[in-house]
Amino acid sequence: MIVVAVDDPHGARLAAELVAEGLDAVAVPAAAPAEATEATLFGRTDAGPVLAGAEVLVLAVARTTLTSSVLAACxxxxxxIVPVGADPDGAAAAAAAGLAAxxxxxxPGWRLAEAIGASPAVAAPAPADSTGIVLTVWGPDGAPGRSTVAAALAVELARGGRRVALVDADxxxxxxxxALGLADEGPGFAAACxxxxxxxxxxxELARISTPLDLADGEVHVLTGINRPSRWPELSEARVAGALTACREWADYVVVDVAASLERDEEIVS
Incomplete structure (x- = not known):
């Protein structure tokens, strides 16, 4: 469903023209109080349920409509969010939020439908071959529990017979x-790279160099990390990207545990 949060007369017109294009669209007021909560977005108490079924929000952007509450709810x-409007402040807010101009x-409605990219006449083609989903677990410096979360997420995703690759890219x-009681002298992720x-x-090759975890109803294959931090240059951008691409083609889910920060230039030089 497409929610058109644009004040009349444009809001009603756009919603009607999107419906004429074969799309499911509903118009709501664009005005939102500065301290709006998700339950009162766009001046209506049922906006939360409306957004719950929405895929796209067509929003008349302004400082008073493109609020943190709206962004958080979406x-x-x-x-x-597909922004519309001629308000310069709204355009600046859209750019700051990473939205299109x-x-x-x-x-016209047909042009908006093109921008939304939701043509009902042509079904989206299925991918030629399935690829897995990559999930990256990141957190601040110290020991906030990145590896614990990554391992727990991998085990949970493996339920039901799914194959999961758990990658230590820290x-x-x-x-x-x-943490998992595995030997750290194996080939692991550096070898995959x-x-x-x-x-x-x-x-x-991934099955050979990974270490399987013994689970009752799924597969988690662990690519252990480098066994000393001084080996970090082995994990170059091109190598890591290539290894994760191969993992996606092999596993249903790829859970990646990463470091808290990037290397600083002076560390690279030395």
């Missing part, structure tokens, strides 16, 4: 092997 519900308020303090650079990393 983020929580996975709703994409606003469309004009008098944009270049500062790799700890998954220790080297094989990816040679275009020799496939499912069979």
């Amino acid at each position: 983020d929580r519900r996975g709703v994409r 606003p469309l004009p308020l008098d944009v 270049s500062h303090a790799p700890s998954l092997a220790l 080297r094989q990816a650079e040679r275009a020799a990393l496939d499912g069979a």
